Amino acid sequence: MAISQHTERLKFIVAFRPGFISPTLAAHQAASFQRLTEGRLMINIVTGGDPVEQRRYGDRLDHDQRYARSGEFIAAFKGVSHARSSGQPFDFHGEHYQLEQATLLPSPWPVPPVFFGGSSPAAQQVAAAQADTWISWGEPPEQVAQQLATVRALAAAQGRTPSFGIRFHVISRDSEEEAWREAARLLLGITPERIQSAQLLLGRTESVGQKRMSALLDDIQAEKVTPENVRLLEIAPNIWSGYALVRGGVGTAIVGSHQQVAEKIQAFHALGIEHFILSGQPHLEEAYWFAEGAGALLRRSGLLHSPHQP
Secondary structure (H helix, E strand, O other): OHHHHHOOOOOEEEEEOEOOEOHHHHHHHHHHHHHHHOOOEEEEEOOOOOHHHHHHOOOOOOHHHHHHHHHHHHHHHHHHHHHHHHOOOEEEEOOOOEEEEEOOOOOOOOOOOEEEEOOOHHHHHHHHHHOOEEEEEOOOHHHHHHHHHHHHHHHHOOOOOOEEEEEEEEEEEOOHHHHHHHHHHHHOOOOHHHHHHHHHHHOOOOOHHHHHHHHOOOOOOHHHOOHHHHHHHEEEOOEEOHHHHOOOOOOOEEEEEHHHHHHHHHHHHHHOOOEEEEEOOOHHHHHHHHHHOHHHHHHHHOOOOOOOOO
């Protein structure tokens, strides 16, 4: 929150987990954040895909039930949020949430857009019906295109046109060789035992998206990957699955020269991707590398707004 008071354009995407917070409280918190940031909030709904983790919090719903709850959460969240303009209390009667006379004080700021991810049929049905933006994890373009087509068709059947986003790590450098050297550096110290342990943990997931990430390693003997043969994990031109060796969530990075990274982002944009959620390690240094390299090229092309544009 502190950084919001020292910035004007920076937007904030905040995660809510249905089952751990009520949609009414989430709507109140979001409205407060919108007021404090003058409308710069975005909401990300996290359904949860690890049954062991879910049970730690007392959540025993199965995969499809969790997504059904997420759909109700979004509908109720939006209903409460819009009650401030209608002036009428909001009621909601679902399987997972029952709200009566939920209200919110009037505000000049819009209801924050809802981002939502998930690759299973249950998740995509919720995205088509409720989400403002559907987020894909970073996969090769042809796989992303297939998923976009599915969600578009489901949404069109309900008269909706959500936008689309994608989540990637990024390694952008002055040259392609330098970028791959940095990818190799990230593998230093990762032992075959560490990879095996991580893959065992990831194997218990119920998340279809996580399974798709892990499947990117199916044709690769992960234990034989070393910094010297880092490009064994290049699953498509300039798309590297090295992160998937040892971590959950997005397991891929766009790796290359600034020009190559910019061109890959442009290729995904041509598929219909409007929102790019990018990260790198170390966070601060990679933010500079991207902004001053690929980001500058994208600004010159008009795809990325300049710092002085809204």
